[in-house]
Amino acid sequence: MADIIIxxxxxxxxxxxxxxxxLEPELSITMVSREQLPAYSACALPxxxxxxxxxxxxxxxxxxxxxxxRVEILGGRSQVQIDTDRRMVRTxxxxxxxxxxxLATGSRPFIPPVPxxxxxxxxxxxxxxxxxxLIDHHSRQAVVVGxxxxxxxxxxxxxxxxxxxxxxxxxxxxxxxxxxxxxxQRICKILNAGGIExxxxxxxxxxxxxxxxEKAVTDQRAIPCDTVIWASGMKHNVEEAQVAGIAIGDxxxxxxxxxxxxxxxGVYACGDCIEPLDMLTGQATVSMLWPNAKRQGEVAAxxxxxxxxxxxxxxxxxxxxxxxxxxxxxxLTTKALPPDRVHYIEGETWERYWRIMMVQDRIMGMQSIGVxxxxxxxxxxxxxxxxxxxxxxxxxxxGLTRQAAWLLPASQLLTPHHSLGERFFT
Amino acid sequence: MKRLQVDFDxxxxxxxxxxxxxxxxxRQFNPVLARIKIFRYEAQGLNxxxxxxxxxxxxxxxxxxxxxxxxxxxxxxTVRDQENxxxxxxxxxxxxxxxxxxxxxxxxxxxxxxxxxxPACVEICPTGALQYLEIxxxxxxxxxxxxxxxxxxxxxxxxxxx
Numbered sequence: 001m002a003d004i005i006i007x008x009x010x011x012x013x014x015x016x017x018x019x020x021x022x023l024e025p026e027l028s029i030t031m032v033s034r035e036q037l038p039a040y041s042a043c044a045l046p047x048x049x050x051x052x053x054x055x056x057x058x059x060x061x062x063x064x065x066x067x068x069x070r071v072e073i074l075g076g077r078s079q080v081q082i083d084t085d086r087r088m089v090r091t092x093x094x095x096x097x098x099x100x101x102x103l104a105t106g107s108r109p110f111i112p113p114v115p116x117x118x119x120x121x122x123x124x125x126x127x128x129x130x131x132x133x134l135i136d137h138h139s140r141q142a143v144v145v146g147x148x149x150x151x152x153x154x155x156x157x158x159x160x161x162x163x164x165x166x167x168x169x170x171x172x173x174x175x176x177x178x179x180x181x182x183x184x185q186r187i188c189k190i191l192n193a194g195g196i197e198x199x200x201x202x203x204x205x206x207x208x209x210x211x212x213x214e215k216a217v218t219d220q221r222a223i224p225c226d227t228v229i230w231a232s233g234m235k236h237n238v239e240e241a242q243v244a245g246i247a248i249g250d251x252x253x254x255x256x257x258x259x260x261x262x263x264x265x266g267v268y269a270c271g272d273c274i275e276p277l278d279m280l281t282g283q284a285t286v287s288m289l290w291p292n293a294k295r296q297g298e299v300a301a302x303x304x305x306x307x308x309x310x311x312x313x314x315x316x317x318x319x320x321x322x323x324x325x326x327x328x329x330x331x332l333t334t335k336a337l338p339p340d341r342v343h344y345i346e347g348e349t350w351e352r353y354w355r356i357m358m359v360q361d362r363i364m365g366m367q368s369i370g371v372x373x374x375x376x377x378x379x380x381x382x383x384x385x386x387x388x389x390x391x392x393x394x395x396x397x398x399g400l401t402r403q404a405a406w407l408l409p410a411s412q413l414l415t416p417h418h419s420l421g422e423r424f425f426t
Numbered sequence: 427m428k429r430l431q432v433d434f435d436x437x438x439x440x441x442x443x444x445x446x447x448x449x450x451x452x453r454q455f456n457p458v459l460a461r462i463k464i465f466r467y468e469a470q471g472l473n474x475x476x477x478x479x480x481x482x483x484x485x486x487x488x489x490x491x492x493x494x495x496x497x498x499x500x501x502x503x504t505v506r507d508q509e510n511x512x513x514x515x516x517x518x519x520x521x522x523x524x525x526x527x528x529x530x531x532x533x534x535x536x537x538x539x540x541x542x543x544x545p546a547c548v549e550i551c552p553t554g555a556l557q558y559l560e561i562x563x564x565x566x567x568x569x570x571x572x573x574x575x576x577x578x579x580x581x582x583x584x585x586x587x588x
Contacts, residue, residue, distance in 0.1 A: 291488060291520070295488060376525075377522055401472065406523045409465055
């Protein structure tokens with residue numbers, strides 16, 4: 001018998017465990033993990049591939065940490081069955097009754113069903129084992145399919161390892177989920193200058209080769225390569241929940257209410273496997289980002305130990321280093337906003353480019369390439385729904401300015417600005 | 427528990443704190459590496475030294491991809507395990523106070539470590555804009571300043587001879 005069972009040993013699962021332990025020292029916690037490894041950060045995997053961090057640095061916990069936290073961890077369990085009626089979890093020969101259940105099953109890479117995707121040399125990256133295999137593969141020419149964060153980071157890491165890299169994106173721009181076309185164009189140029197070939201608007205239709213990947217065939221050309229990396233999207237891991245009769249939403253994630261409770265009382269869900277509400281639009285969305293997962297784990301834990309706490313919704317926050325240039329995207333992109341009501345504040349100086357998306361008086365998102373000053377203040381304004389008019393009122397009043405002085409670094413960003421100097425990012 | 431307190435009105439924007447911070451932590455006279463940053467606003471007549479506020483629930487820690495940011499159990503300071511920082515800069519985007527500095531030498535993000543209890547910036551600040559005070563005193567000062575403003579009483583008289 002465990003008071004709380006957490007299924008999943010990722011960002012959300014561990015944040016839930018830590019929160020429960022902090023609030024309720026007496027409750028027994030059991031964690032069921034698919035891998036026989038302590039928790040590691042999937043976000044650091046491209047850095048491990050590039051050689052920037054060592055393998056052991058990817059791990060954020062050791063086995064001793066679980067013992068210290070008094071979390072019993074059952075590793076290497078790929079089969080998990082949930083019986084919500086009798087409140088039991090069955091996993092490989094063990095049946096454990098639970099008081100409350102937290103699902104943090106995460107997500108997995110989605111590989112489109114194209115011919116040849118099972119050949120040797122095809123990879124997708126989510127687990128540390130994927131990177132180990134990729135390093136052993138000694139890629140010389142790689143095709144990265146999909147230009148999301150993972151795609152961009154892996155392309156750079158492989159390029160850093162000495163491989164020739166081609167990035168193929170189905171949509172007309174790179175980073176389609178976090179950038180507008182105009183900033184994406186700039187990122188594309190930076191990638192090209194960094195030695196990575198980028199093909200947008202192309203769909204990979206098949207992989208050619210006898211035993212091993214030899215060519216990636218798109219709808220426009222064939223690219224010779226020995227490695228294909230599928231970074232074309234992630235899929236919610238909802239099978240266990242689905243079998244148990246827990247409701248799944250329209251976007252494919254576990255449906256949760258504002259307290260992150262699933263359709264089944266006593267079962268909470270957090271992390272990549274759910275479809276949470278967006279903080280800015282109030283609509284269900286897919287957001288598989290580490291900070292959101294951590295926060296959801298915390299909220300699910302609070303609710304699960306009987307301290308009702310509504311979840312405020314996801315707010316996207318992505319930072320990326322593209323060939324040495326920092327890139328940040330906060331909040332929503334234009335695509336997610338009503339097209340007739342959105343307007344921009346855009347600016348460029350010699351050291352940065354930025355674009356702020358506004359709907360009426362409210363900041364809904366920001367994209368920035370180059371120096372990062374002021375990002376935090378804009379982030380705070382997005383979070384606190386501070387209208388631009390109110391911000392201007394604060395700035396025009398010296399007394400108020402001193403009280404909210406930390407908002408000042410955003411002031412340059414919120415005024416349209418174009419320098420006449422040399423363009424740094426061309 | 428002591429914290430850095432900044433009095434914007436006393437700051438002249440001289441930048442000595444930045445230099446001494448960079449020298450102390452990175453052995454370079456390079457203000458870019460300093461963990462305290464002065465933003466200068468001529469229109470508002472304001473020099474704004476921004477620094478890690480050592481928040482009780484730091485947004486940087488909530489954002490960290492590697493869980494390297496924690497609260498020190500004794501001092502309550504926000505501390506980083508720099509060995510394992512991957513320099514993703516997410517904490518910079520999450521911090522409203524510009525409290526995170528990217529260290530271009532080590533490619534990690536750093537924040538104010540209060541110099542282990544003897545902040546060099548406070549020692550060098552020529553105008554007393556930076557002070558290192560007990561946390562309840564910081565709150566007390568803020569409260570007094572706020573109260574004085576609202577009641578619109580004249581400020582307490584200062585002695586002529588300092």
